Amino acid sequence: MKRRNFLKNSTIGTAGLITTPILASLNVDQPNKLSTEQSFDGQFPIVICTWNFTNATAKAWEVLNAGGNSLDAVEQGVMVEEADVDNQTVGKGGRPDRDGYVTLDACIMDKYGNCGAVVYLQNITHAVSVARIVMEKTPHVILAGKGAEQFAYENGFKKEDLLTEKSKAEWMEWKKTSQYKPVINIENHDTIGMLAIDQNGDISGACTTSGMAYKYGGRVGDSPIIGAGLFVDNEIGGATATGVGEEVVRTVGSFLIVELMRQGKSPQKACEEGVKRIMAKNKDRKDFQIGFIAINKKGETGSYCVHPGFSYSMFTNEGQVNQPSESYIKP
Template structure:
């Protein structure tokens, strides 16, 4: 039976690799999405997700996450949750609730405490150093405070034909307290329907949420369009429209997977992602936009992987 996973950014690779092994042994799409994202949340050198995620302007780590079950349409999400080790697990738990399935701020944290989720100070010394350095740069060089906003998004198809999607992020670096982006908003940062497929987004949430692109991609796939064409058709015309009406656009990257295991990607920046299925082992690819509203995709080289590892672990001066 077919199984597959796709995830945003290079940081998805290790979790996705483990998820594929779980799918191969008959694991569910929900379990694989949750476990794969937990790997990302737990790794302190991924500075935009979970432990080690970069704080807001007050130096506090506020995390957003969401989970959606493609069989039931159950959605759970948290926004601005603090001191909880794995927000994706809280989101998945909330997706089983009919009421109160999306919680924000102290309410999200209280739910996690009451339901026995592991608590943890999510601000690492490394992330604090990066925050302190940025504060100095803002004061001394008049730089924009906003630098970094990558979300990990995972979509999974299991051998039973069930699909799930999940997201997790620390959001925009140096954001205002209480800010949220697209990652926890259904239809914007994620969407999945097991009868069709799923999509997940990463980039500047304030702009991504203007388009409901994940829902649009799933809608297009439901009309028989391939995941790649659906991504291209949803993203590139919208970018022109947003530029025309709003005057500027941030970064947009989207991944999609359909019920047959076919996948697609679209982006307006250099964008890495991880993918694997029942006949392709997990691998990292890099995507670029071209001038014809299409997306170019190439495999990542080992040299690129080595340079990435060195870069994310480099000392903070």
């Protein structure tokens, strides 16, 4: 199962808002598995991604293990989730906005600091691939809405109906009350952010999402915003985020974490500081989740989140693991 284990003890949320597939492999009840910082002492390649998207890290690892570069690895890795109609938080099958439109956001960043992004993209499954072409073929960083969609068609992408019957049925049910109350660890989305280091030691990252379900039309979160949802500096490392994007944008979270690593903090300590900065601006708030993951040039990784329940998938020469994250709010 690719979705995370929802918090059993959370009292925040709206019953029946979305379906709840269970992340069977995430076990936050084992304290000995809660050390999230790992070091592989330069044993590259390595790939990590938010949540337990094992198929995504497996695909990225396939690219890396064959000698491929980190940029191809992260693109192909997250494309797996974009194409999975059973994943209602990314790509085709994603949950719509409150008007019934599935709108996608994605970005990608390479070892040179080049980056591309699309926001409010409709009718195209692989938003991350459109973002890569924005990066490689235009002088721009971000294309939005109809402009991004037309650009995709001009570059060979096919128009598809992204609203599946399952997501449509849930949206119709939601419209009976039209209440928007995100549930901790189920914020109606599962952003997939991915970071990889290839055999040459070069780092790339990608991030893609269909955003919060039933959001206001035109809403864009942190995921496609370079520096917020994703940031890579090949000299230092990379970071990516998931959760309520508005809070990540306000602290430019992923850039902050990379800069903290530049100052000498480990990926783990940098992620912890990133979450603490957010919580310092949200005193007494406990109604949202944020999760960060990070990797440095050594191949050390780390993660931290607001509430328990977040994890990240990792694939190295030692195999594939799901790593539970430590949290600001303790179980």
